[in-house]
Amino acid sequence: LDPSNRDMQDSEGDAVRPQPDLLKLLHTAGAKGDTFTLKQVMYFLGQYIMVKQLYDKQQQHIVHCGTDELGKLLGITTFSVKDPSPLYEMLKKNLHKISC
Numbered sequence: 001l002d003p004s005n006r007d008m009q010d011s012e013g014d015a016v017r018p019q020p021d022l023l024k025l026l027h028t029a030g031a032k033g034d035t036f037t038l039k040q041v042m043y044f045l046g047q048y049i050m051v052k053q054l055y056d057k058q059q060q061h062i063v064h065c066g067t068d069e070l071g072k073l074l075g076i077t078t079f080s081v082k083d084p085s086p087l088y089e090m091l092k093k094n095l096h097k098i099s100c
């Protein structure tokens with residue numbers, strides 16, 4: 001997690017409510033309920049990539065999501081887990097922060 005995303009890291013513990021499309025992916029990965037912490041969202045997205053076998057077997061930091069729901073959400077076909085910026089862009093659009 002690069003320091004430029006301070007707001008993301010600071011708000012790791014806050015409750016967020018994913019939009020329906022993102023929520024569907026999290027449930028596919030075994031998540032329960034409709035509110036999570038950012039940490040949990042990241043964990044379940046990681047599980048989703050594993051379950052759907054979207055990562056490149058040779059270069060395991062590359063994720064091929066062009067033919068998957070995840071790709072539609074991210075608006076890209078491939079990304080590296082070493083450059084999380086497209087991910088944070090998607091999460092900003094698809095996570096509603098709950099200020100409880």
Ligand SMILES: C[C@@H](c1ccc(Cl)cc1)n1cnc(-c2ccccc2)c1-c1c(C(=O)NCCN2CCN(C3CCCCC3)CC2)[nH]c2cc(Cl)ccc12
Binds near residue numbers: 060061081084
């Ligand atoms: C540091 C962390 C990360 C977390 C956030 C970001 Cl924005 C980048 C990177 N990370 C490092 N590699 C992965 C990864 C790589 C390939 C397949 C699945 C996960 C992850 C991701 C996790 C995660 O919760 N990771 C737990 C430990 N990972 C180690 C790698 N493991 C490998 C096991 C062998 C096969 C390849 C994955 C899986 C569990 N959640 C993610 C969600 C997405 Cl949208 C993208 C990537 C990840």
